[in-house]
Structure formats: structure tokens, C-alpha cells
Amino acid sequence: MFLNSREKPIELLYYIALSKRKELTNNEKYQLSNLEKGFEGESLYDEIFDFIGHDNLYIIRDLYLHINNSVTQYDSIIVMDNRIVVNEVKNLTGDYRYDNNSWYKNNRQMESDPFIQLNRAKNKIVSLGNKSSLDFYTDSKVIFPNDDFNFTSDNEKMHNQAVMRTQLKNYFRSFRNETIGDNAKNIVQLIKNSITSKPDTADFINISELKHGLYCGHCSSFNLLKGKFQFKCSDCGSIESYETHLVRAMFDYKYLFPSHPMTRLSLLQLIDYKINKNTVFCALKKHCYSVKKGNSTYYTLKYSNFNQQLSVIRSTQRYKDKIIHS
Numbered sequence: 001m002f003l004n005s006r007e008k009p010i011e012l013l014y015y016i017a018l019s020k021r022k023e024l025t026n027n028e029k030y031q032l033s034n035l036e037k038g039f040e041g042e043s044l045y046d047e048i049f050d051f052i053g054h055d056n057l058y059i060i061r062d063l064y065l066h067i068n069n070s071v072t073q074y075d076s077i078i079v080m081d082n083r084i085v086v087n088e089v090k091n092l093t094g095d096y097r098y099d100n101n102s103w104y105k106n107n108r109q110m111e112s113d114p115f116i117q118l119n120r121a122k123n124k125i126v127s128l129g130n131k132s133s134l135d136f137y138t139d140s141k142v143i144f145p146n147d148d149f150n151f152t153s154d155n156e157k158m159h160n161q162a163v164m165r166t167q168l169k170n171y172f173r174s175f176r177n178e179t180i181g182d183n184a185k186n187i188v189q190l191i192k193n194s195i196t197s198k199p200d201t202a203d204f205i206n207i208s209e210l211k212h213g214l215y216c217g218h219c220s221s222f223n224l225l226k227g228k229f230q231f232k233c234s235d236c237g238s239i240e241s242y243e244t245h246l247v248r249a250m251f252d253y254k255y256l257f258p259s260h261p262m263t264r265l266s267l268l269q270l271i272d273y274k275i276n277k278n279t280v281f282c283a284l285k286k287h288c289y290s291v292k293k294g295n296s297t298y299y300t301l302k303y304s305n306f307n308q309q310l311s312v313i314r315s316t317q318r319y320k321d322k323i324i325h326s
């Protein structure tokens, strides 16, 4: 059973927010599409695992563990009574080759090696186990969930560490006789005790480089007509309340400026004062926790996910959002 949900990674949310408010450079476009592809691969992994079934397993996804003074990211950790399996999901496409300890794509040598990354992550778990009184074995596989991924290698060991899309269902079926008793519960607890948050990142962007204002949630246009309680998009006709726009802007702020806490003024700057400051203040009080520091008040969102929050707003709002699908 999945013990936690899988959310879009923070880096992906950053590039999505950035793409709404800035013309992306080629490198930013590349990062965005890579991160989207990675998340699609992980979602496909989850979907196929759901299809096969996993009630007899504990699965913790997308987590950071602090072990031996460093932080490592894991896509998926499967826990059973006597072993742990670490899965690294790589949604690669195209023809790859692994020869002489190096990866090649179309004969070009690659800088990152998923097997080395996986081995490092696996050894951290081994070390965690060795320091505990629990008895378990740690195994690992790189999962390649994309149909369009071909891999050749002269090294048999690499084939044993890889699971291709065509093998994935059988791979998940191979867990069907596993059990989760007390030892598995204790292993989960051991892992949970090492969970940490993602290391802090600095802001990459200055607010002056961004388009200020509000944009349509459907077509992303900044051409909005202001009504008394709502904005209407001039391009697609969708209507969204002030509240919807403000919460979207608060999430944009959170992803774009991770190291600068949001203030009423910084939010007003981002939305280019399109909504009056008292309404902004009420929305901040409703949707955020406030922290007073000296003369300033900072706001942090009460919810982790914009879409979840949007459905709550839409189910209770007086002036309904109306998305026009052309």
C-alpha cells in the first residue's frame, strides 16, 4: 500500500510558475520538459503498480532521507518483512548503450549514470540498517517505464539491475508472496525517522524579471477584464473570482521565491496591485498562517497543493468560477 501521496516536485512547480510569468530560455524549457517527463514516468510507475496491486507491501514515494550527514532523494522504497527494495524511476526515451562503465545516448557519452546514483542510494539504506537492530536485506532496481527506451549492454550485471517497460508488470507481480508483519512496520518506522525535507534552495529569479499581474487559469492570458468580484479573460472568456486568482498568485510566489517569505507587499507587487490591498489582506488571513517578525508579517500557505485548494474554493465560493473550454 502506498503510505504517502506523490506530489509534483518543487522544481517542476517552479518552472511551471515561471513559464506563466516569463518567456523561458532554451535551458529553462529543457529543464521544464525534463521534469515533466520525470513526473510522468513516476506517475506511470504508480499506475502500473496500482493495476497489479500492492496491499501486501509498504511503499513510500518521493522522499528525502538524511543518512550519514547527507540528504538523498528516493523515488520509491518498497518495504517487506525481510527486505527493502529501492526503485529509481528513469523516464528515458531513445537508444542507450552501457559499455566500459559509461552510458551513451546515440554514441554520445552521458554525464549522469542512473546505476551509480541507485547504488549510492541503496548503500545509504544498507548503512541505516546496519546501525539499527533490525534485520533486512536491501535490493535495488532502475525502472525504465517508457515504451520508447532501448538499452544494450555488454554487462550482464546492468541488465539485472534494470527493469524495462515490458518487464514491469511481471516485476511488480514478483512481490505477490511478500508479507508485512511487525518487522516491516519497524523498518517503515526506521525510514520515517530519517525523513527530512528537501534541502532549501535559493531564489533563482528576481521579481523584476517577471511579468506582474494576474493571468487566466485556463489559457494563461494576462488580458483580464475586472469585474466587481471576478475577472473575465478577454481571450477565452473564462471567469474566475478574486479569491481564485489570489490563491494562484500565492502559490506562484511560494514556488518562485522559496527563500523569501511572502508579505502582503510582495504579493501586491507580484499581482501588480490588480486587487485592492484590503481584499488581499483578507485572502492572506484566510489561506495562510501569519508569522510576525519585528515590524513585518510573513505568510505561509496552509495547504501544500494548489489544485486541492482550488476545488475547496470552488465548492464554497459565492461568485462561481466558469472555465470556458473552446
Ligand SMILES: [Zn+2]
Residues within 6 Å of the ligand: 216, 217, 218, 219, 220, 221, 233, 234, 235, 236, 237, 238
Ligand atoms: Zn483565458
